[in-house]
Amino acid sequence: MNKDPQKINLSLVSHTNVGKTTLARTLLGRDIGEVGDRSHVTTEPEDYVLLRAPDDSELILWDTPGFGDSVRLAERLKARSNPIGWFTSEIWDRLTDKSLWLNQQAIKHVRDKSLVILYLVNASESPEAVPYVKAEMDILAWVNKPVIVLLNQMGEARPPEEEKAEVELWRDYLKPYSFVKAVMPMDAFARCWVQEYELWKEIESCLSDADKPTFASLHATWIRQKQALYSSSLEAMAAYMVKVSNDKEVLASQSLIDRLRSIGRSLGFIKKDLHGAMEDAQVALSTRAADWLCTLTQRLINI
Structure with a gap:
């Protein structure tokens, strides 16, 4: 259940080392957590405010530890209803298999805290060829919350x-799982910004009527922010284009020797790189244009 009507909690989950934290950074627009080419970089759920509306409502994104041994994790969760299973999960695993125990704690947190789960998968692999996907569907079934699968x-x-x-390949594979409400592309690097608009629509469709007013306020704030970023980016690019198109170098009247050199180079008679006033002016213009482009790129990154 959502403990606070002013908060919408989302959890980002996946198999380990699939790119959760990288995608979280993309959605948040800032560096968070630790990213590394190894398993279990994130060891416990970490919450980040993705968005805050003027009415103080918040959209919270939880970055969670990646599933390691998904088959054993699914088995542990299923067995928690009996005393032996509970003892194994809470006591034995904590002493003998810390990683598995942390995974269980994280998934319990996801179940208790989140309204919607964002499940990230590696789209470069076929779902049938990835053995852990079925086990992780069992885990998500235990959580029993709406799931949006991100490719x-x-x-x-x-x-x-x-x-x-x-x-469609992933949609067909996941059709048997009724808790999977949507499957959509959301690449941490190569995504199109329009995909984020689509993600918001899918999240809204997963929420209860009681939570939709809070989400509507957050959605309106998010749209205003994105439109402001878009406008700022266009203004920065337009200013760059105006600056480049208006830049100029005033040339003195070309001497006869410079004219002959230009004609000679254009006809191929002169191979040696002899710079006249025209060539110097072109170098100056292109150098400034390159510098301004670097400045524009940094400005867009900052925006």
Whole structure:
């Protein structure tokens, strides 16, 4: 249950080392957590305010430890209802298998805290070829919350029909799981910003009527912020284009020797790199344009 009507809690979960924290950084627009090419970089759930509306409502994103041994984790969760299973999960695993115990604590937290779960998968692999996906569906079934599956690592842009076929492959595979409400692309690096709009729509469709007013306030705030970022980016790019297009170098009247050199180079008679006034002016203009482009790029990154 949502403990605070002014908060919408989302949990980002996946198999270990699939890219949760990287995607969390993308959605949050800032560096959080630790990213590394190894398993179990994140060891416990960490919460971040993704958005705060003027009415003080908040959208909270939880970055969670990646599932390691998903099959054993699913078995542990199923067995928790009996005393022996509870003892194994809470006492034995804590002493003998800290990673498995942390996973159990994290998934309990997800169940108790979150309204919607964002489940990240590696889209470069076929769902049938990844043995842990079925076990993780059992884990998410135990959590019993709406799940949106996000396809990460989709690679370079391809024809729309190919990307659509990849999404449909995952949708077909996950059809038996009624708690999976949507499957959509959301690459941490190669995504299109429009995908974030689609993600908001899917999250809203998963919420109860009681939570939708809070979400509506957050959604309106998010749209205003994104539109402001978009406008700022356009203004920065427009200012760069105006600056470059208006830049100029005033040349003195070209001497006869410079004219002959230019003609000679254009006809191929002169191979040696002899710079005249025109060439110097071109170098100066291109150098400034390159510097301004670097400045623009940094400004867009800051925005």
